Amino acid sequence: MWFEQVMFFVGAIGALAGAAGVVLLRNPFYSVLALVGHLFSLALLFLLLRAQFLAAAQLIVYAGAVMVLYVFVVAYVGGTDQPLGPEVAGLRKLGALFAVAVGAELCVAIIGSGLSKLDTHGAKVDAGFGTPAQIGQLLLNRFLIPFEIASYLLLIAAVGALVLARRRRGHPDAGAIEQIGHAPPLEGVR
Amino acid sequence: MNVNWYLVLSAFIFAIGAAGVMTRRNPLVILLCLELMLNAGNLALIAFSRMWGNGDGQVFALVVMVVAACEVVVGLGVIVAMYRRRLNIDVDELSELRG
Numbered sequence: 001m002w003f004e005q006v007m008f009f010v011g012a013i014g015a016l017a018g019a020a021g022v023v024l025l026r027n028p029f030y031s032v033l034a035l036v037g038h039l040f041s042l043a044l045l046f047l048l049l050r051a052q053f054l055a056a057a058q059l060i061v062y063a064g065a066v067m068v069l070y071v072f073v074v075a076y077v078g079g080t081d082q083p084l085g086p087e088v089a090g091l092r093k094l095g096a097l098f099a100v101a102v103g104a105e106l107c108v109a110i111i112g113s114g115l116s117k118l119d120t121h122g123a124k125v126d127a128g129f130g131t132p133a134q135i136g137q138l139l140l141n142r143f144l145i146p147f148e149i150a151s152y153l154l155l156i157a158a159v160g161a162l163v164l165a166r167r168r169r170g171h172p173d174a175g176a177i178e179q180i181g182h183a184p185p186l187e188g189v190r
Numbered sequence: 191m192n193v194n195w196y197l198v199l200s201a202f203i204f205a206i207g208a209a210g211v212m213t214r215r216n217p218l219v220i221l222l223c224l225e226l227m228l229n230a231g232n233l234a235l236i237a238f239s240r241m242w243g244n245g246d247g248q249v250f251a252l253v254v255m256v257v258a259a260c261e262v263v264v265g266l267g268v269i270v271a272m273y274r275r276r277l278n279i280d281v282d283e284l285s286e287l288r289g
Contacts, residue, residue, distance in 0.1 A: 008191045012199050019203050019226050023210035028218045035222050042229055045199075048191065049240040051248050054232075054255075061255060066225075066262050073266045074218060077273045095212030103205025110197045121192060123243030130248060138249050146249075150256040157260035164267035167274070 007048055014041030032070045039063045049122075051130045196237035204230035217272075217281050221265045228258045 018038025022031045039062050046055035128134050139147045203226055210223030232251045239247025272279060 004191055008195065012195075015199065015203060016206070019206040022219070022222050022226060023206055023214065028216055028222075031219050031222050035225060038226070039229070042233060045196065045233060046236055049196065049236050051236045051239070051251075054236060054248055054251055057252065057255065061259065066259055069262065069266060070218070070222070073269060077218070077269060077279060092213050096209055099205055099209030099212055102208050103202060106201035106204065107198060110194065110201055122240040125240075125243045129243065130245065134245050135248060135252070138245050139252075142246075143249050146253060150253055153260055154256060157263045161263040161267035164264065165270040165274075 004048060007044065011041045011044040011048065014038070015045065028074050029071070032067060032074060035070075036063050036067050039067070049130075050125060053130060053132045053135045193237050193241045197234055200230040200233040200237070203227075203233065215280050215282055217265070217269055217279060220281060221262060221269075224261065224265075225258060228254055228261075 015038050018034050018036075018041060021034030022038065025031050025034060039058060043055040043058045043063075046052075046058060207223045207226030207230060210226065211220055214220055214223065232254050235247045235251045235254070239245065239251075269279065272284070277284065
């Protein structure tokens, strides 16, 4: 039992540190790397919760594919090179205050609700819980329609991204577009 | 480990993500912070799934991952389009989406 607790705290500290790194680091490239560390820690926590398939999917889909997409776009767009406009006074502090309020409220809601009375370590589960076989059975039997809708959603998002990011011929900015398209894009990342 | 620990951790991650969305101005970092919030939701869903010994929550978390991937693809498409139009990459200065 102590091994599970040690692994939980390793994962929790890693996840919180990664999340804080995403928010606090100045360079977006380092933020992406912090998010990769956060995702690895979360995969460890998923394993502790007996969600083997989701832990693997988290590592392959998120840390593998989505984060590579992020790194490409950060390298293309560049870091925080251009200076940002003037800031509205006090807005940042107000935002941080709201975030602290949200966190406190959620903790009060979780600890103060009946959940703490349950004090459960989870139901007894058999060895097949959370394996690809079980998730696949659920997806193709009970959740077939959400599964199909999710696949359509992915298709629509892929087509939408192509439409959004395509080069527009005949647009007033076409010259600028060509110029940017051929410039070496990597110099923005420090 | 008690399930409550996982829920409190997910609340903390959600709050950190919300803080990032409200304080940062680079849309790339805002998308990353949205990912943090969605992941906090996933952690809570999987913790509840473990609590009841039922796989439904894990399927729900999988659907959340699909939605997160779609959101990333469309958001990054918008950012690339902004860069191509030579707009400033700053959410405070962008107030309309008209192409």
